[in-house]
Amino acid sequence: MIGNLDYSTLQQLWWLICSVVGSLFLFLTFVQGGQTLIFTTATTEEEKSLIINTMGRKWELTFTTLVLFGGALFAAFPLFYATSFGGAYWVWMLILFTFILQAVSYEYRKKPNNALGARTYEIFMFINGSVGILLIGAAVGTFFSGSRFSLTMYNSVAWGTPFHGLEAALNLFNLSFGLFLVFLARVLGAMYIVNHVDHEPLVKRARKATLINLVLALPFLLVILISLVTMDGYAVDPATGSIFIEKGKYLHNLLAMPVVLVLLLGGLVSVVYSVVATAFLGKNSGIWFGGVGTVLVGLAIFSLAGYNNTAFYPSMSDLQSSLTIYNASSSKYTLTVMSYVAIAVPFVLGYIAYVWKLMDAKKLTLAELTSEDSNEMY
């Protein structure tokens, strides 16, 4: 069946697959959110260890999902990979540095003789959860606000500013996007603590933290939503492939694709409900509503950027260099082969869910941190 799909359907399918992976990553940033709560929500060393060990059993899933997101974009939309990573050089490099710091921090923080001291590794985790997520948000923001680049006839990229991507973080829309993701990650992190930790004082503070961080996220969400429905967008003429500025493009996209509107509103409602349920109704299952909500919002954002004849990586300085899912994609053959590979994804999700259930069947307690396996604890 996959072999019979036409080229544009494959391109749309792969934008969907990348969107799903990207949205799952946004959900899994609860790990990063949790990392930023260690200095505020935890008040004792023990509580800090509880948070770090809770997140420490999931951090690799988040990390791997980010790596897969990169790999999927490389395989399916190599021109985006080449243009954005090569052009917005510093944003991506800084994001990578924060993830490098994260990768060693769990394992090394509590190990004796760790050279830098536990506090340094905790600060590494905080930097990853704050700066790392902020910059990822800013980078996603450029899907709408655009970047200054042009492509030669051989498709090699020339970037229009010497800041090589850092300029993205200075734009109000991108910055709001980044800060929204930071606070959303903190909301999710706090909800995962409520779900997985058995230590009442910490859980109580985590419940409160979900509410505080949602309130902090709201102004940035408003900036994003108002900007999205009012801003000009980068439209592509499907007949000629030429790019032009369309007033209210993203509002038009929302109206033209009611499913996306439903995803966006449904997702936001689900996130808000998750916080209400956690902070006021004493429920422990908020993370699932928050998680599903985040995935839906993510899907809506990626759909707005890429579907309905829209350029998902627009160039402000050379309109015709803008990337669409049609001009940036791999060949039909490669997308077809990769679609067969993607059949494995539900199976992968299946065993992840099964192991997650096994490992989370019992909540994390202080007793476990000092058990016979304490040498392995983070």
Added chain:
Amino acid sequence: MEDQILNTVNWARAQFALTAMYHWIFVPLTLGLSFLIAFFESIYVKTGNEEWKKLTKFWMTIFGINFAIGVATGIIMEFQFGTNWSNYSWMVGDIFGAPLAIEGIFAFFLEATFFAVMFFGWHKVTKGFHLFSTWMVAIGSNLSAVWILVANGWMQYPAGMAFNPDKARFEMQNFTDVALSPVAVHKFTHTTSSAFLLASLFVVGVSALFLLQKRHQKMAKRSMVVAAVFGLIASIFCAFTGDEAAFNVAQRQPMKLAAMEGLYVGADNAPLIAAGIINSRKKAGDDQPAFHQAVKIPGLLSLLANRNANSFVPGIDDLVFGNAGRNIVGAEQRMITGKLAVAALGRYKEAKAKGDMTEATAALAVFDQHKGDLGYGYLYSAVQAVPPVATTFYSFHIMVVLGTLFPLIFLLVLYFTFKGTIESQRWLNIACFASIFLGYVAQQAGWVVAEVGRQPWAIQGLLPVNVATTNVAASNVQTTFFIFLTLFTVLLLAEIRIMVKQIKIGPEA
């Protein structure tokens, strides 16, 4: 302009070398130790003997410390293609991206998911499921090696693709040709067997240290036996696959083979250099001797390269300047036709943009005629096609000498273990401990041969590094180079300190 590009290219190469070499300090231990731990735990589950569980947990702790920094140094390897080699990413992303994505889907999630069970699941899942998880981590790690080595193998021997002049990129035509290319297969078998060898050396070496210190002797001996058997099998396999890999190099990357052996003038019945001192002033085409001193074994290079001791092996001079008598077109000639291809491609693109289809068709015909040498059209001079000979030669010989030494160590360990006197073999135990470091030297040397030996090509024969790089000022790449250098060095020091401490604590803590 040319200088500027060269500057960026050289810093990007330096950064790739730096990050790859750091990454490869940790990966081989992960690949091999994951299986050794799976063996230890299997013995524990089968015998129910708690001492094997302690042993498993001790090596797991070491594994975890090493694994974390392997992950940290690994993420940059993927994204660096985009940041520093963006033209490369565009020109071959259609082929090269696929194995990276497949690696993520099939391998990394296995590792990431079951790693948590392996470390934190002792009391959360059944004994059997825990053992299963440990095996899944080992299989996942090694599966990731499959796909990244498929990607690397394709760079060394591009197969299964065609150039699309409209898009100005190479596109995949046959996935099986990419995934099952003989170079990819031998890259995988040789690299993983060498990784098993290194991990075995590591376990044998640390255990030998315990014996020298008269600590944990029973556990040390147990670890040693399992690791020495695994190491011996891996060494033999490594030698066979190494021979196959060298045969592939001879058939598909003759310039690399010539550099590995410092062979400037091709010859029938070509000798293998057993040991030698390279003449660093020697250049392609001049009549200086290639070596100050050399010990040669007649005919052996021809035998290894072509499976025939009397056959002809081309030298660097033949490959640069051509050798009509042997039917070899040199880089010099290929540059001329390559430049015709580059110019024709430019004319085609311009004519296409203007809508001049007659001119476009004519230009395309010229391009098609010469496209086999497209990559050579981007070289500045023919001698640019020669990789750094001394580095390639010495690395290759260091790797081979060490690779021959290691199986002897494993054999001696097994002999004295079965004799029951291993703990009193002071010199052997010291040699075992020292072999850990030699093992790392051999690993690094192997990758230097593979990667330095194929310069200047990002994709063998098709895309030289100077066209593959990102259009970004060298200062940016230089800055990130030093950030990586500092960061990875600090993290490596922390890793070594933590690991040494855990070894001091030992398995019976």
